Amino acid sequence: MTAAVSTLEIRNLHVSVETEEGPREILRGVDLTVRTGETHAIMGPNGSGKSTLSYSIAGHPKYTVTDGSITLDGEDVLALGVDARARAGIFLAMQYPVEIPGVSVSNFLRSSATAVRGEAPKLRTWVKEVKASMEALEMDPSFAERGVNEGFSGGEKKRHEILQMALLKPKIAVLDETDSGLDVDALRIVSGGIEAVRAKGETGILLITHYTRILRYIKPEFVHVMAAGRIVDEGGPELAAVLEDSGYDRYVKGGGAAAPAGAGAVS
């Protein structure tokens, strides 16, 4: 039994942020299509707009879409609030997960699952489900009683993000540099968690990364290179291998994120 295929379509996406000097355009026309069951990697140098793309998909209020569209199975994602996007099946594992003092992980997970599933999960099965997912990510049970991200190490935060993905079973998951800041052990565990979700084939994964090392664990079918707010190159897994050897230099000759429009779009 397979769920119907869902499609996230991003067309000509332009996104600005408000700065002290006025609005600044960060994304300058991004096109991307991700379907459930597919795994895409977006790679690019720091400042190229990867987190901006992730936040824009999730609906962070700081980022203003000035042009273009995002749809999920034809539905206008941009018209939905942040919470409604999550309930529609979009998940963002954040690069820098936020602390919520005094709100326990267990309370938070249950509130999220209740919201996303539309009803409170049955307590008995829920406890089992959480326990199994935590075990798979080698998380100590005591973790559930801690405040959300409160005093978590970098690795704990990322495991917690992947735990949420496993429990919320999104149609499309955007993983923003989930690999960064992880030591070898943590990377193996976190990658295992992502791979387990992927193997079910019910989630489309947009794996955003600066480095290639996570691609040793998770093999994307599609690789996109982002520079200066645009997708500047696309290919299969072989592109990742090229990047591994040559880095981003050939995409950012013009000067990277701070470059004027058009620069860096060498392919």
Place this chain on the structure above:
Amino acid sequence: MVVIDATGRPPMASGAVPRPVRSRNPLDHDVPTGREEAWRFTPLRRLRGLLTGPDADGKVSVTVSAPAGIAVEQLDAADPRIGRSYTPADRVAAFALARAGGATAITIPAEAATAEPVVVHLHGESPRAAAGTAAGVAYGHLLVEIGPFASATVVLDHTGSATYAGNVEVHVGHGASLTFVSLQDWDAGAVHVGAHAYSIGRDAKLRSFTVTLGGDLVRLSPTVDYRGPGGDAELNGVFFTDAGQHQEHRLLVTHTPRSCRSRVTYKGALRGDGAHSVWIGDVVINADAVDTDTYELNRNLVLTDGARADSVPNLEILTGEVVGAGHASATGRFDDEALFYLQSRGIPPAEARRLVVHGFFAEVIDRIEVADLRDRIMASVAARLGETPAEDEPATPAGAETVGA
């Protein structure tokens, strides 16, 4: 949370803590004009004449439920036990003492260990009054005495409505341990002004919780004095100040013997037009109080425009040999990133805000070991949060103020 203003002055730079006049005679206390340091934040007109000691025309009934072995007595006005730990430091407290006509005394015998809490229900008998309409005037005095080496939990539960001036004297015996909760869960029309004086014996421990949720105006003055070394006082507080409410907590901890500890942690959330909270945290470390360890903290979460939080910590140190002495005060808005995080997990905005407020208070409330009470307080906060239609717009900046001493 987002910090708008943090008072991080080094302790030694703090000003002198004001020393109030202390007298049982109301007339020894000047009628405040509103400009005095002790009264400048209080809307005097809303005290409903308590500064002039009007005759009682209302009632706050006192019902005590106590486990066996605990004495509950009605003392008459001449009883020498009244006023042993507390001499009034302002006019309202002096009138309360003069007009209460005695006191209710609760005595926990030496070395008693009672797991079950003593609950004192103080119920304002004025018919459920709306905010602004006068509830009848009532006075009260309560004595709580914990015998040496005893351990107990005492809960004061204020409900109903009244214009109430009431003092509480708490005498903690040497080596004793007391958890003391004062819950102000008044109806909207109530006015409550009170001094809560804690006298801590040698090696005794106090954990107090002051939880102010209801009322039109609540002004409480908790004070701590130590009678010997080794005393430990934890003063925790939570307040939820809704539109139009004035909630004021004025703390004074005086370290005189050596080697005592104090911890003050107050957290408040404010919401709506005219919501006003005042937190004053005065700590004095006298010259002989070497080896003192003190820290006081006030954090306020301003949920909407139109609310104002005043927060003034003040530390006066007269000895150089302390273990620690510090204070912090911060008033801020909802952390937008926290709200985004919760919403990105499908949680609707109103529920996300409820979770954040819940978490903000949980740090203090979770320390209360009486589960029923903890749940009731959290439920009351949740109900108050859900009461008026919460705007689904995230709060915009401005409106919060932190006032330095």
